[in-house]
Amino acid sequence: SQQGEEDPQALSIQEGENATMNCSYKTSINNLQWYRQNSGRGLVHLILIRSNEREKHSGRLRVTLDTSKKSSSLLITASRAADTASYFCATLTPSGTYKYIFGTGTRLKVLA
Amino acid sequence: DTAVSQTPKYLVTQMGNDKSIKCEQNLGHDTMYWYKQDSKKFLKIMFSYNNKELIINETVPNRFSPKSPDKAHLNLHINSLELGDSAVYFCASSPGQGGYGNQPQHFGDGTRLSIL
Numbered sequence: 001s002q003q004g005e006e007d008p009q010a011l012s013i014q015e016g017e018n019a020t021m022n023c024s025y026k027t028s029i030n031n032l033q034w035y036r037q038n039s040g041r042g043l044v045h046l047i048l049i050r051s052n053e054r055e056k057h058s059g060r061l062r063v064t065l066d067t068s069k070k071s072s073s074l075l076i077t078a079s080r081a082a083d084t085a086s087y088f089c090a091t092l093t094p095s096g097t098y099k100y101i102f103g104t105g106t107r108l109k110v111l112a
Numbered sequence: 113d114t115a116v117s118q119t120p121k122y123l124v125t126q127m128g129n130d131k132s133i134k135c136e137q138n139l140g141h142d143t144m145y146w147y148k149q150d151s152k153k154f155l156k157i158m159f160s161y162n163n164k165e166l167i168i169n170e171t172v173p174n175r176f177s178p179k180s181p182d183k184a185h186l187n188l189h190i191n192s193l194e195l196g197d198s199a200v201y202f203c204a205s206s207p208g209q210g211g212y213g214n215q216p217q218h219f220g221d222g223t224r225l226s227i228l
Contacts, residue, residue, distance in 0.1 A: 037153075042220050043217070099170075
């Protein structure tokens with residue numbers, strides 16, 4: 001399995017509902033980032049949370065990080081149809097090579 | 113204004129051919145990357161350059177050769193294309209030395225490579 005694994009793999013909700021997706025990883029990290037990918041497009045950075053942080057907010061996004069459980073969650077509140085996309089977590093490990101390892105993503109569909 | 117641009121957007125070619133993908137960023141970033149995204153959406157880093165110097169080289173077949181003529185450009189040349197090379201290839205950039213890691217990456221829209 002991969003360093004970053006998102007759960008669920010797919011999520012379908014109604015507009016206005018909240019969407020929560022989770023990311024689990026295996027090794028210690030320096031930081032964790034969340035990205036969004038719309039169909040046919042590149043990834044767009046959403047939020048970065050450092051290993052010494054527990055929670056960050058950005059607009060309708062809330063990210064939590066639990067390093068003891070090696071997991072992070074992304075909450076999108078009051079979802080909109082435009083939030084339909086794949087969401088990826090990416091972890092940076094203090095391994096010396098400083099490369100990000102991406103998970104396989106959660107495909108979110110928001111129904112109008 | 114496109115920040116990270118890749119060309120071509122689509123590339124369909126025969127097995128055994130040689131092809132190149134070009135990437136340019138106008139963000140003034142020092143670090144650029146190539147990623148491969150497979151059919152299951154798994155994104156894996158291939159290479160990273162910082163100021164034209166190679167800093168990350170994953171276990172990629174040597175048929176893949178990146179070239180960075182300057183810090184705003186990172187091209188990818190692929191020799192003897194194989195069926196398994198079919199994927200979407202993304203170029204990305206980040207400010208400062210990518211090695212510090214506390215920087216978001218900016219992605220291009222990808223090049224969809226299909227091998228016949």
